Amino acid sequence: MKQFAALTRSELTVFVRDRATFLVTFLFPLVFILIFGFIMGGEDVERVAVGIHIAEGADGEVLREVLSQRTGLEHQTFAAYHDLEKALQDREVDLGIGWDGDELSFLFDPAMVQRQGALSQLAAGVASDVNLRRQGLEEVLVAEREHVGRAAAANWFNMTVPAIIAFSILSAGVFAVSGHIAAMKERKILDRLIVTPMRPLLFLLAVMTVRLIVVYISTLITLFTAMGVFNVTFEVDWFRYTLLVAASTVGMMGFGALITLVVRRPSSAGNVANVLVIVMMFLSGIFFPVEIMPPFLQALSRVLPLTYMAAGLRHATGVIDMTGLRFFAITAALAALALVLIPALARYVVRPERR
């Protein structure tokens, strides 16, 4: 116990002194929340600003009527087409519509790739409604939307904050092994430690303990910052939240162990970990819907641990529903990853490096 306490203390000191790791653990999730929160979270997917330009002599009443009746849509009229283009360029509006009395022209911003699908659908819907109105007809079939999810899932941000937290746990867990331990191996620090009475598993337990503490604190900071800055509300089930954060942290350390064991060269392990972490960030549906991706990427998304970690944390923060069985299965699977791979990592710690 004394040995464990000493190792934990020294690991904590190393962590605090290692500015890069410290910043990655605490600062990166906040940077992600702030940058992506402002870039994408501020844009409620159902709120669209439309700019319209009606050519001189053309009757724009039908178009205005159609736009007024669509929910979540604001429109403003521009006297000159050039002004509409400029407003779109300056991102004052999301979609431009021109009407010359005979033809509808939709104007998009090529940079708005993350909303392109939704805006194209909106344009098609507007065109359809205009055609009906011009022929004096009303819609016969209408869709009555009903939200069936949790009340807390009010916007994009509610879904994204737990996912960003999951991503920060993934990075911290994977790099604790593929970065920190692999670097210790490369610098021959482990070679020096193993000639002491220190037990490798105890050393790994100390690393895990420190990571568990700092990751948990980091997730809380991220969560409360999001709540404070963006006024997002969560209904956190603290028992499930704590359980999942702990299982995810050690599970991702197990995943890091897997990388380190497969990629023999320590420095390469860090690079491989970087690639896998970024692949998971993009493919787990954190920032973009998985449904817009090609089928093979959708299939890949279903086998990535981050997909399940994000879903589990969304559930623990009250954003989505999940059966207890599924939640505990995810938690158990992540913990099992650690239980299986961390002992294997202990052997790696004491294995002499190939020369």
Next chain:
Amino acid sequence: MTAVLRLSYLSLRTWLRERITLFWSLFFPVFVLVLLSAIFGGADEERYMRFHIGLVNLDREAEHADFSNMVEQAFAHLAEPKAEGREQLFVLNTPGEEEDPEAFLDRTREALRQGHLAAVVVIPAGFSETVGAALHGTAAFLQAEVKLLYNHGDSGSELAASIVEQVLADLNRQVLVQANLYERDQEVPASSSWVGTADGAVRYVDFLLPGVVLMAFLTNGLFGVPGSILYARDERILRRYWVTPFTVRKYLVAYSMATLAMCALQLALLWALGSGAFGARVPLAAPLPGLYLLLSAVTFLALGFIIASLSKTANAGMSIANILNMPMLFLSGIFFPVTGLPVALQVIVYANPVTYLVDGLRVSLDVGAGKLPPWSTVVVPLLWIAVAVAVAARKLQWDVDQ
């Protein structure tokens, strides 16, 4: 001059032998290009979209269920594998022959709540009768409602709901045409165009490729200078140069030439991949884009010198580069537009030279409208270069004992 060229060549060879440099300078940008092109390459069309949705027809048992069957068939058609390599739009979940539709509805509602389905379409009992009444004018302003269950806030579910609404809008026209109420030849033509471009739609890969090239250049500049010069200084390798006739100025020229050669290599690799594998058509070698690329490479190199000047050790330099890298990338519009930011973040956006360079480069390539005055896309990066030269001249230490 021979010595400068020789050192430049040797620097480049050294970098190409280092796994870490190969990874971040060549492999990583290629990886980002491949990954983002694979994800978003089909995002502006329905080519890749596939949604798991539930469909419950509670009107199936009605005496005249023509319209509800029509809706059902329309969704079934969209769930068939499409021709010409296009994927099916929906994966439909419908109740089995013996299954109670109400029980199935409860099950799919739960599946939607748990994120297993993107949306559920419910055709209520009496639907066909209502449509018939609306079409034959037996009831004024009558509309037949299809219930659309979705998960607000889940962008996949939102998109699925929008697409389902679009399918219903098409069905609307079909129903009205059948009832001889709607005339297709009276439809107004609709066209789409893209702001700031001369010839039609901008493909995502054409928008992305210049951004990835700049990201690769930025990595060279931010990490290259502290990673090469400061390490060489800290390891006392530079000191050996200074006892030869080789001057700091010559060293700088050689180093800059090697960096530009590395940028050229990155550009060639990314351009070949972008045009060969993903069909990018942006003319990156045209004179104006070429000048922007050169200006970008020099600006990022200058930023690297600012970091090197303000760092006591190579490790500190790498840490500063790490901290600056992400905000510089994401607060510049290199991958996604930056809008709606608070003042504090807007200051970063407008102070960030990447914002100006990516804007100027994309305008010169005709893949987007310039948000900034054209002069600023040249002047601001030049100002950064001037600041870097001034700071490096005063602060950069060329030997550990200085």
